[in-house]
Amino acid sequence: MPTLHRKLLGLLPRIGVRVLDLGSGAAVVYRRGERTRVPVGPRADLVLRGTAGAWKDVALGDSGARLLLDEKAAAADERRFQVAAAAYLCGQHVAALLERCEVNCVFDVGANSGQYGRQLRRLGYRGRIVSFEPTAEAFGKLQKAAEGDPEWWVHRIGLGREDATQSINVGWNTMNSLLQPSDYGKDRYKRFAKSRTEDIEIRRLDGMMDKALAGITDPRPYLKMDTQGYDLEVFAGAGERVAAFVGMQSEVATLRLYEGSPRMAESIAVYEGSGFEITGMYPVSREPATGRVVEFDCVMVRADAVPRSG
Structure with a gap:
């Protein structure tokens, strides 16, 4: 059965509000422009305006740190x-x-x-x-x-x-x-x-x-x-x-x-x-x-x- 949270998210587009569902009870609600979800590790996401493009999540060795890299921009x-x-x-x-x-x-x-x-x-x-x-x-x-x-x-x-x-x-x-x-x-x-x-x-x-x-x-x-x-x-x-x-x-x-x-x-x-x-x-x-x-x-x-x- 859909939860009340899910039902509300499903209703919002009908009134011109867009929804980006992040799962686990989280969502981004917006009216203008597209949003794209980029996973960053097991417990975090990055929300970008527009399409994801060439973003890549790069592990920095075994340090536990990660780099979110726009490969196209970095290479340019x-x-x-x-x-x-x-x-x-x-x-x-x-x-x-x-x-x-x-x-x-x-x-x-x-x-x-x-x-x-x-x-x-x-x-x-x-x-x-x-x-x-x-x-x-x-x-x-x-x-x-x-x-x-x-x-x-x-x-x-x-x-x-x-x-x-x-x-x-x-x-x-x-x-x-x-x-x-x-x-x-x-x-x-x-x-x-x-x-x-x-x-x-x-x-x-x-x-x-x-x-x-x-x-x-x-x-x-x-x-x-x-x-x-x-x-x-x-x-x-x-x-x-x-x-x-x-x-x-x-x-x-x-x-x-x-x-x-x-x-x-x-x-x-x-x-x-x-x-x-x-x-x-x-x-x-x-x-x-x-x-x-x-x-x-x-x-x-x-x-x-x-x-x-x-």
Whole structure:
């Protein structure tokens, strides 16, 4: 015998209401446009507007996680798909690392408009964030992003090897740099054709740490750097106090976008020489024509800083 639920679902189309029956007492009721049910594992379904197309439910190894993939769209721009997937995985990895290493202060160097800080909050990190952004326009956006968050501190300065005043190239959106673009960079990005400069304050990282960590019992800081070719200069400015960081993250380049910037092997050798070891490498950008990776996000940790369970 049909249940009352089933009888009601059968009546709805007569009054112009469409029904997509999901079984087990669940249904989607709608008036306009088609809906398609895509099974996602044994206990979940995805309801899409229109036809299902080429959606596929892909198991991610034996992790228990599954990927719902539009195969046609992914194949149409494989490069963009790979970079987007890497950005997601990097964020998840960093969030897990911060929790496992009991990080209570993240130094966000090259904060731009606060993208990294917002991502940390979305991923569940509730400790202190100290962001450094030297350019006027980006810093204004960073201030707004941090409003209402008492544990997100912002400073309008850049970090480097020495305390100084320098000119930075601006007008390149997220790619503002203290360095000039390389010939390769000019060929790749039209934004480098036009620029203006802005005078900024540069400070050493070791001179900022006491203020940033004030009030934290047993500080366990993490260093994130994204300074468009200037990360090694920031790192050098930490001096001997770099040993205080339990982990770090740096954008390392396989292809130089800026004159005088270090290649990936040089950067990683410096970080490893200071006791950090790689936990993840995630492509940030890839060359459209060849697929070559231009830059990676390199995530690293001090093995002896990871709390042992049990």
